[in-house]
Amino acid sequence: MFFNLVYRNAQRSRKENLIYFFTLVTAVASFYIILSLEKQDVVLYLKEFESDAINRLLGLMPLLYVFALFLLFFLVLFANRYQLERRSKEFGVYLLLGMQQKRLFWLLMMEGVLTSLFALFMGIVTGGLLAEIISLTTSRLIGQGIIGHQISFSFQAVLYTAVGFLVIQIAALFILGNKLFKEELHSLLYGGVEAIQQMGNAGGNWLMLLSGSVSLGVAYWIVLIYFKLFHLMMLLLAVVLGIIGTILVIRGVARLLNAMALRTKKNETKGLYVFTIRQLQETIANRSTSVAIASILLMLAMLMLANGSSIILSSSEDLENDQQVYDFTVLGENDEVEAFLTSDVMVPYVENLNPLAMGYLKTIEDIEEGPVDWSKLRAQIVSALPEDVEDPGNTGSTSMSGDYPEALNLLGALDYRLDHPYTIPLSAYNRLLGAAGEEKAMMNEDEVSLYLNTRFMTTDQDGKLPVLESIIDKARFDEEPLIQINDKAYQLTPLLPMKGLVTDRSITITAALIIPDALFEELVDPVNQETYWNFTIPDVLVEKEGLMAPMKEASDLISTTSFQFESYLQNFGRQLFYVVAGSYTLLYLGFLFLVIGCTVLALQFLTQMSQTRKRYQTLTYLGAGREQMKASIRKQVSWYFLFPLIPACISGIVGIRAMQLFLVPYISNPGVFIPFVLAMVMVFLFILLVYAFAVYRTAVGEMDQLRWKPTGE
Template identity: 25%
Template sequence: MSLLDLTIRNVKRNFRLYSIYLLSMIIGVIIQYTFSSLMFNQDIIDALQNREMFQTGMAIASVVIFLFNIFFILYANSFFMRQRKKEFGMYLLYGLKERQIVRMVFYETLIMGAISLVIGILLGGLLSKLFGMLLMNLMQYDQVVSLSFPLGAMATAVGVILLIAVIVSVQSYFLVNRVQLTELFHANQKAEKPVRVSAAMAILAVFLIVMAFILICSGQGSAVWKDYGTYSMIGTAIGIIGGTYLFFRQFAGWLLRLISRRKKYHEGNTVLWTSSLRFQIRGNTLNLTFISLFSAVIMMLLCFVTINYKVQFDAVGMNVPNDIAYESLDPSTNEQVEGTIDSSKHKIQYHLKPQALVVSPVTDRGIAFDNPEYYIPGLWLVAEKDYNELITLRGDKEQVNLQGMEAVSLAQGSDYPKTYAAGETPSFTVKTDEEKTFTLKAKKDYAYLGWSTDPILAMDKKAAVFVISDEAYQQLASHTDKKTFEIYGLTDAKNADELSKQVHAIVAQTEGAYYSSFADVYSKQIESSSLMLFAAGFLALIATFALASVIYFKQLREATEERLQYSILRKLGAENSQFRSVIRKQLLFVFLPPIVLGLLYSWTIIKYFILDSVKDFPELPGIVWSIMGIYFLIYLVFYASSTNLYYRIINKNS
């Protein structure tokens, strides 16, 4: 019998064991191919404004997914190989050489890899179309995504399988070459020792976790974080990481020991599920700690990019509020711009020609603007009536009412917008042909002209604007230079990329002329935030599956090892209903704590460091809870699946 024949017979004889490993490989191929094919899909590329950014981002994410896949499949293989140690021992006993066993494993991996490639690519192609449509929907594009099977994506999937085949072969070589024959036959009989626990260490675990929560809940605006930010961050990290490790290493063991000392410990099935868990703590501590911490990271990443995506729509409008605005040039250029707009598909809703006075600030601009280095040099003064007219057309409620030498600074993106109380208003001096001092009534987080933009480079710097009373404007108008601006309101401004390029090309002929367009920033921001959300969602899905699988395969291994004990219990009179109850309680103790801790960490950090800073979006907490709810439900599915499979394994041949 050839090695290939032996390989085929092995697969047929142990189909259940092979099917678990094969399913892992198929899932790995589907994930890799689905994401890679998006990067090569021509329909998606044609729809994008920023193709290079998309391809770079997708390439980086694809590498991360590739590493996740390798980790996931090799972890599944480690479970698979552990179950076959006795089989390898038999082969060696019958005279097969180590290199023959390695070749057999290589053949097996290639056969399962070929099956995985066919199934994975077919299913991945369908999922790629679905996810491509989802990505276009996130970017608010109407592009149709066709079903395609790019060669580049196929080559990537083949590369993953070949690499896995090589790694698995090396892994099997070390297994059969470095381990003694007796160890192979008794590999599954090695029992773990229970961890020594103490009440003091259990209390320390709780103390560290509570300390971390107290520091986080104090909020980033508290004195603890403002004055001792570095120490607070170190303390939080120690509390979360150290507390979580001790929670599973000491607190869980101490709790199980406490349960075992109860008077009613031997009643029911408590003794069965707790005694098993006490012996599993040592092997599960690192896994459960890693799952808790990584779950928190996954949730924070996914919630952050979701919040970023939701906020971007309003953020672009706040930073670049005008559909098209530019510094008025000579009449012929203005007519050329208006003709270009008229000939486009975007109808003009309004067209204003306000003026601004150009003055030099004498007072430090930091009083009126946060981060003044982000603003265009100098200062522009806009009349109250011109400002209110534009604000009314926008439909905003940011009108002002000023008297005499009162002024309002428009510090868009301001960290601390403020309305000054009587007696606290700061003074701000500007110079024309003489110095004039204004009283700042408020600092508003709002833009009149917005950031200057470029169709290629997006945002550059923003205009430093004061709104002053009509009376003050009239007094200064004859003493300083003026700028006139052309401000257009258009229909479907978010899709005016091509129009903006044409208008910008005309305006840019005058060096240094101010130009700002909503479309220049919108397409880049929405594509980048959509790509971040899509990639993060995809990575979170994979990571969730991989992390849950760590627990899943760990429990499968333990179920296989405990099959003999359950067989003895059955002969002593234990019933199936008792077995099911024991398994549910035992696995619940393993699945639930890491997920609950991870969700608590992520929610607390998101609540006090992100949500509290975007209170203008009341729907965001509900979105965050929805994401966490879906994450929790996925783990419940894994829990239910694990309990059913665990029960089937312990009942096999019993």
């Protein structure tokens, strides 16, 4: 009999309070997703090439697990409090009929455990499915065809999820159960005395609203000014002012609803207008701090979702670098490296072998400025600057950004060190072009070519530099040399296709000169040279075995030597690690904060609805119809969710703008930043809308349980 009662009550709780059950399922799914991270395809791949870094990341997962456990404990505590308050009359009846408190306590605990087991099953299934979707999506979006997908299921994650969830669920029920049974029987049966509302006076409320608005305004100003500078103390001040301002604004506006209801004209009282405002005012004003905290959680969720997605965006260009040509770069004594790479053991893995030499030009003692004079070229580029852009040479600043005009980026690249540039022999660059499938270049003895890394430039849709190309074309037509090397004039050739010189992307050369081999031997001291031995995996081997296996075998062979080397997969893994470490954590916490914020709002509204349901019963006796009350509830839910959402969105927009100013210099295609972030914001708003609709349906269900007058419609 007792166990049948437990089962029926648990089943009824799940059916009548889907938001409560959904909250428990969400908590379980959140635990599983973060604990199963080590089984993700991307992480399994990174273990092969960035094992130390990924092990450090996974070593931090227990801290994230404890942090999530802490947050979800309060979420579960809040959800269970709503559930127990909703059933307080039922518990009072049990006690009135003679059930002992100890037996009622065990009834409550067993119901909670049974519901938790159902939630655990649903949550693990949901979390496992979401983990597979995340794994498959990331392996396809950022895996570049390298990372495969394999279905995985982490039993260790299931174990820790079950233990963590059941511990916080039992702890929450134990705390709330003890608190519940300390109340008087009358309080359980008829509810407690409603708290007296402190609405303050109109002047004080307006002052509160004004103070909150000023605090938020100052916080926004600090963020926009100091976020890019990363001034820690000022940003901390902005956070404190933002929290205080949000609480004051929501509390001030909620209290002013009272004045709004009092000043309502007679012709505005139709459709339960005053009742709706009074209910909304009471729901928010009595819980303004909770609503403000929910608003802050929503703002944090929006920023973390936007920031996590922007990390993927800012790293996608590195992961999708179409300038990459070589699979391996080896450094060491040239004779030894050449002998090893041409040995029988390495020949099956080596194609397009290219000893690419780079070095600095010799300096003539009489020339203090440097061996290269490019003042004529610089003057042409300066003349191409937009009218509102100042020559960076006048300010002493050299910088590049994806949103700068092309001429300004060119000056930033060339001013950096074109007077003492890197030089590359034409034959080595031609071997690079051949490996990339491009036509080889021809060059006369009095010609040189510019090498520019277009990853840092503003290019057209074809990836070209139209301003520089037009300057070079005009100079060639006029037969005007634009560069002098050691006082000898040289023509600039049309720009060659720009390709990655080495495998390691951390070796970034912004600008260099490609010169004839004879000139390279004449002007570059061997002491100032460095030779990078580059090669690719043969296409035949890739078609037969794929890219991963032969690259892993080649890496193992090179690892047996003392040579320094970098492989494409190692480099790709390093870039991928930054994406995983940043975006996974931020997106996870963003969705976690979003769910917590929405759940707090939902359960708080439903708690207030449960406590004031007698008012709706009274309205039926006063002649109010069912549709009128549904319309009132719909307006209450809409405005109740908008109250915290509006300041959260304003704060979120300011934060996103600050991130945009900070991140755009690191994004080669900043035009897609806002659409990408807006997509995440739309997901955020959709989830919020789902919660609001669920609250409305649950509230209407509560209202439908009232005893209606026959003439109430």
